[in-house]
Amino acid sequence: MGSAGAFVTPLLLVLVVVNGGVALNQDGLYLLEAKRALTVPTAALADWDPRDATPCNWTGVSCDGGAGGAVTAISIQGVNLAGSFPEAFCRLPRLASINLYSNYIGPNLTSAAVARCKALRRLDLSMNALVGPLPDALAELPELVYLNLESNNFSGPIPESFGRFKKLESLSLVYNLLDGHVPAFFGGVSTLRELNLSYNPFAPGPVPAELGNLNALRVLWLAGCNLVGSIPASLGKLRNLTDLDLSTNALTGSIPTEVTGLTSVVQIELYNNSLTGPIPRGFGKLAELRGIDFAMNRFDGAIPDDLFEAPKLESVHLYANSLTGHVPESVARAASLSELRLFANRLNGTLPADLGKVTPLVCIDLSDNSITGKIPPSICDRGELEELLMLDNMLSGRLPDGLGRCRRLRRVRLSNNRLDGDVPAAVWGLPHISLLELNNNQLTGEISPVISGAANLSKLVLSNNRLNGSIPPEIGLASKLYEFSADGNMLSGPLPGSLGGLTELGRLVLQNNLLTGQLLQGIQSWKKLSELNLANNGFTGPIPAELGDLPVLNYLDLSGNRLTGEVPMQLENLKLNQFNVSNNQLSGPLPPQYATEGYRSSFLGNPGLCGDIARLCANSQRGSRFHSGFVWMMRSIFIFAAVVLVAGIAWFYWKYRSFNNAKLSSDHSKWTLKSFHKLSFSEYEILDCLDEDNVIGSGASGKVYKAVLSNGEVVAVKKLWGLKKDVGNGGEASTADNSFEAEVKTLGKIRHKNIVKLWCSCTHDDCKLLVYEYMPNGSLGDVLHSSKAGLLDWLTRYKIALDAAEGLSYLHHDCVPAIVHRDVKSNNILLDAEFGARVADFGVAKVVEATLRDPKSMSVIAGSCGYIAPEYAYTLRVNEKSDIYSFGVVLLELVTGRLPVDPEFGEKDLVKWVCSTIDQKGVEHVLDSKLDMIFKEEINRVLNIGLLCTSSLPINRPAMRRVVKMLQEARAEARQRLEKDGKLSPYYREDASDRGSSV
Structure with missing residues (x-):
């Protein structure tokens, strides 16, 4: 209907009759006009039927219930509406609420579009595609109480008119692109109860002290607003404030003691600033306080004794500060405390002996401190504990038996302490535990067969303890196990066959134990295994050929055992970044892919392997030298002829090319090839194609050649620019080195049809080549x-x-x-x-x-x-x-x-x-x-x-x-x-x- 719709005569509107004489009322016509102004997905608003008498039963429409069917609210959320805000909405005379959350309304919201919404009390346009400045006219809407424009792209400063709202109680502008300063004029909007300006790129500026004048304010969220300076003491006057969030800014100085006078406060978030000094006393007297987050600041001194006396306190985050002293004894009397995160401080001393007896802890993280003594035996007496994180301390003694009764435990991280004794048997089989990390302690005993009950165990890390005995067959019932690391223990006996049935297993690290027997057969289930490290044990027998069928294995270390037989040819199917079978009793020829200098260290200490390791590929190298000499002779003749025929600049050009090609072609035996797929060509064929006539592209990281191989296959070769610095003298690695490492680490392990395939890499001194599949249509x-x-x-x-x-x-x-x-x-x-x-x-x-x-x-x-x-x-x-x-x-x-x-x-x-x-x-x-x-x-x-x-x-x-x-x-x-x-x-x-x- 467009702008002319305002001038359509009432008679004409009344005579809009459809299907049997039923006329849609005026409000319905305005809604249809608004729909036509938008791009509406086919399935959305399908029931907006012009044959209805009123729109009161349409999706997203509410009416006042009177005979006339006047529309009072529109709520159309998350249906992918697109287009500018429909001005027709504001022609609805009794419309009090508009909610278009999570659509694509945009790009602009003008003052003209909203100025006529005089009856509007609530407007929610959050998570849309609005850009440009905030409309001044919003502040002129006399009845507006609630305004939510968060998660758009509004830019520019907040207009001064926003300091003249008459009835506004809630304003949210979070996640926009607003600049200027956080305005002080909000201190004059006396009706405000909620003010949320978080996560806007404001210019650096202070927290306006005038905000302390908002006596009705309950919520003040200014997170991520680029605030600097100190917290104004005036905020302590906000006696009705329940939520204060000044996190993720650059605030400095100490917390003013006035803040402890916020008698209604429920949550205080000051994390991720640069606040200093001690945490003031007084928070313990706040009757409604449930959560404190002062993490990631520079607070020092001791944790106040009275902090945990707040009767409803549930969550305390003080991590990543410089707090010292003991964990206060009062924490053990906090009857509501469920979450305590004090990690990355300088706390010392022992923990309260009865911690957990009264406190319904769900998560406790005291990691990265210097806490000594024992883990309190009552830590899980309330039975609520899900996370026990105390790694990187100096804890000693045995694990509490009570942990075995902690049936809700999901994550246990106690690594890098001085714990000793046997692990309580029931801990191994906790039904919900997904992470059990006990490495780098002095624990003894065996892995209990009750591990069969750990149905959700994903990561089991036991490295560097004194565990002994055999690995129980019941471990195969932990069907979700992804990582089993128990290196550096005294485990003995054979590997249980049940390990081979773990379909989720990605890492199996058992080196430096006393394990014996043959390596597992029947490991077809290990489709996700990327790392297998069984080095330095007593394994015997052959290397299973089926290892070569594991699709993502790229780290294989079987060194330091007593393995016999040949290296299976099937291992050529693997794309290994790390391969080591040295110091065994292997014999026979090597698979051709591994018979190169690049893999020399992978086979040392096997006297019967390939006769003499120093001559792994003697025959192929002799052939290579002959081929190299022939190629060099032919190229020398060509270069000499070119010098005779071409003078001046051309002579210098060919001279440069002869030098470059000579560097690449000479001494092929010194090139190291690492393949990521099964190859049908050698590095020598690649080197022979690096001719300037084959260049197909050049960029910031290197030059790209097209290489046509003898078998007709075509590949692309990128030669990285050599910008190497003296790393040994404090220089950084070159751009070429970084680029090469990034490409190899990334593409070497990726298998996807829409990511270019990296066949192999070739290196020699400071020259690095990457060989890709050739893409004939370029970029x-x-x-x-x-x-x-x-x-x-x-x-x-x-x-x-x-x-x-x-x-x-x-x-x-x-x-x-x-x-x-x-x-x-x-x-x-x-x-x-x-x-x-x-x-x-x-x-x-x-x-x-x-x-x-x-x-x-x-x-x-x-x-x-x-x-x-x-x-x-x-x-x-x-x-x-x-x-x-x-x-x-x-x-x-x-x-x-x-x-x-x-x-x-x-x-x-x-x-x-x-x-x-x-x-x-x-x-x-x-x-x-x-x-x-x-x-x-x-x-x-x-x-x-x-x-x-x-x-x-x-x-x-x-x-x-x-x-x-x-x-x-x-x-x-x-x-x-x-x-x-x-x-x-x-x-x-x-x-x-x-x-x-x-x-």
């Missing part, structure tokens, strides 16, 4: 942004998008630990002969687990211009959300055909250009004109997915697994719509929509 960027773009119709582009999404989803969700690519771009998406896509170039990839342990590992900018997520502006941390942003840019490239940065955009990049162009001219002005618009609906859906992935706020970006699903849904819904309209393209019919497994 997506090269094709899309060249004269070849016509080859990429929409169906091909969609296929490329889905292939790349599935590859990234595998990295993020199926790799353990997850992998962040860090340089997703169209030039790193390669295309095979049928334009299937592979994600490539992992030179800056990072394992997420490693980055969590060492945040500095992400402190270097990685990525390419136009693809880098905007959070780099205020942090150098990179996670999966950064990859998702970059992939969103790739989707926009596919839809628009535009480069990520273009002089035509001015100071904008592709993301900003798309958003502004859609806003000003409409979506049709950003779509690639080369695309067939029969697919317009599907193209638009992919465009929306790209915009969602490139949200400025990381929390708004969907996970890659969700992106894959959305892309599949976009195709399915578009097909369904075209089929319904009788316009289904024959190309769609031929397209294989039902894609197989990604792995």
